[in-house]
Amino acid sequence: MGYRERYARIAGAYDLLEIPLDRYFQPLRRRALSFAEGKVLEIGIGTGKTLEFYPEGVELYAIDGTDRILRIAGRRAERLGIDAKLYQMEAENLRFPSESFDTVVSSFVFCTIPNPVKAMAEIRRVLKPGGKAIFLEHTKSNSRFLNRFFLKPAKLFLWPLIGDDTLRETHELVRDFFEIELEENYYRGLVRLIIARKVT
Numbered sequence: 001m002g003y004r005e006r007y008a009r010i011a012g013a014y015d016l017l018e019i020p021l022d023r024y025f026q027p028l029r030r031r032a033l034s035f036a037e038g039k040v041l042e043i044g045i046g047t048g049k050t051l052e053f054y055p056e057g058v059e060l061y062a063i064d065g066t067d068r069i070l071r072i073a074g075r076r077a078e079r080l081g082i083d084a085k086l087y088q089m090e091a092e093n094l095r096f097p098s099e100s101f102d103t104v105v106s107s108f109v110f111c112t113i114p115n116p117v118k119a120m121a122e123i124r125r126v127l128k129p130g131g132k133a134i135f136l137e138h139t140k141s142n143s144r145f146l147n148r149f150f151l152k153p154a155k156l157f158l159w160p161l162i163g164d165d166t167l168r169e170t171h172e173l174v175r176d177f178f179e180i181e182l183e184e185n186y187y188r189g190l191v192r193l194i195i196a197r198k199v200t
Helices: 003-017 019-033 067-080 116-126 144-162 170-179
Strands: 039-043 059-065 083-087 101-106 125-137 177-187 191-197
Touching: 019 101, 019 125, 019 191, 039 116, 059 067, 067 083, 101 116, 116 125, 116 170, 125 170, 170 177, 170 191
Parallel strands: 039 059, 039 101, 059 083, 101 125
Antiparallel strands: 125 191, 177 191
């Protein structure tokens, strides 16, 4: 079963499943989105949990691979009075012209993208020269103990459910494509906020 089918299956219950994490993740989403500016593309918007945190004046585009999830995000955008242009699209194949966006945002997405290297290259392609990439991701920890006794068992559960690889080193992949301006680690590196710049 592909990730689209997995997420479509749990779309209606997705926000309920994340309630225990919201007290930790929502303040980090607020901080991450405070760096967004200009014409913005969000990769993997999901049910739209980031929407309320976008600064006024941004021109927001967003994608997700699952139509059912996108419809939930669309309803949330309407309730918040936000004009967000939503598209069903893969992160590995962005149907936008090169150098289109001032900012690209990814919030807890790279753990489930099937081809993270290709997706990162696409983010770089659609960013304008000097553009900003914002990554708020859960990643392999700085702690061997947490990796072995928390993340590895979590992957055994989450991988079959939603294709979530809890041991991905997205923070290292970002360095291959962008210049890092800021990196903040939370919960021993279980979550990282990275602000990066496209340098030509």
